[in-house]
Amino acid sequence: MTMQLRGSPFLTSATQPIFAPGQMDACFPTMTKSIRSGMGKLKIQKSDAEWRSQLTSEQYRVTRQGGTERAFSSLDWDRRQPGLYRCVCCGRTLFSSEKKFDAGVGWPNFTAPVDDEAMTEHPDRSFFIPRTEVRCADCNAHIGHVFGDGPLPRGRRYCANGIALEFQKGLPATAARSGNPAD
Ligand SMILES: [Zn+2]
Numbered sequence: 001m002t003m004q005l006r007g008s009p010f011l012t013s014a015t016q017p018i019f020a021p022g023q024m025d026a027c028f029p030t031m032t033k034s035i036r037s038g039m040g041k042l043k044i045q046k047s048d049a050e051w052r053s054q055l056t057s058e059q060y061r062v063t064r065q066g067g068t069e070r071a072f073s074s075l076d077w078d079r080r081q082p083g084l085y086r087c088v089c090c091g092r093t094l095f096s097s098e099k100k101f102d103a104g105v106g107w108p109n110f111t112a113p114v115d116d117e118a119m120t121e122h123p124d125r126s127f128f129i130p131r132t133e134v135r136c137a138d139c140n141a142h143i144g145h146v147f148g149d150g151p152l153p154r155g156r157r158y159c160a161n162g163i164a165l166e167f168q169k170g171l172p173a174t175a176a177r178s179g180n181p182a183d
């Protein structure tokens with residue numbers, strides 16, 4: 001298997017944009033089909049004050065305000081134990097260690113979410129290159145971004161903020177073992 005990884009667009013010092021403007025959308029022509037309209041369909045809706053009281057200030061900044069944690073600041077970026085990664089806001093399982101890989105960029109990276117319904121995808125044009133943001137499907141927490149430079153054959157790289165995730169040690173016996181763990 002060929003691993004083709006390049007620098008993370010999270011890095012503001014990046015001098016080689018991975019995608020030209022508009023190119024990201026071309027990479028994922030079906031992506032917009034999964035985009036939901038947002039708050040209307042969420043299972044978990046809380047007021048801003050409730051989120052603020054539940055989360056630390058950094059968790060709130062990242063998950064509810066779309067922030068990005070500092071690279072290498074989370075224990076999760078190179079965690080290797082088997083386990084599940086849940087949304088820190090609502091507890092929904094988003095990723096499994098089986099799809100985790102080290103992209104060397106200082107944030108936890110996964111080749112796929114635990115299931116296709118776990119997260120929603122949203123165009124993000126706040127950066128100098130267009131990106132695709134991923135949010136928890138249940139509570140709309142900002143988790144990170146998905147890029148097209150992941151391991152083949154699927155080629156997707158979910159770059160998450162570790163602070164948006166809660167690690168639960170151990171995998172359930174029924175955990176799916178199909179697909180492409182890529183590590
Ligand atoms: Zn959530």
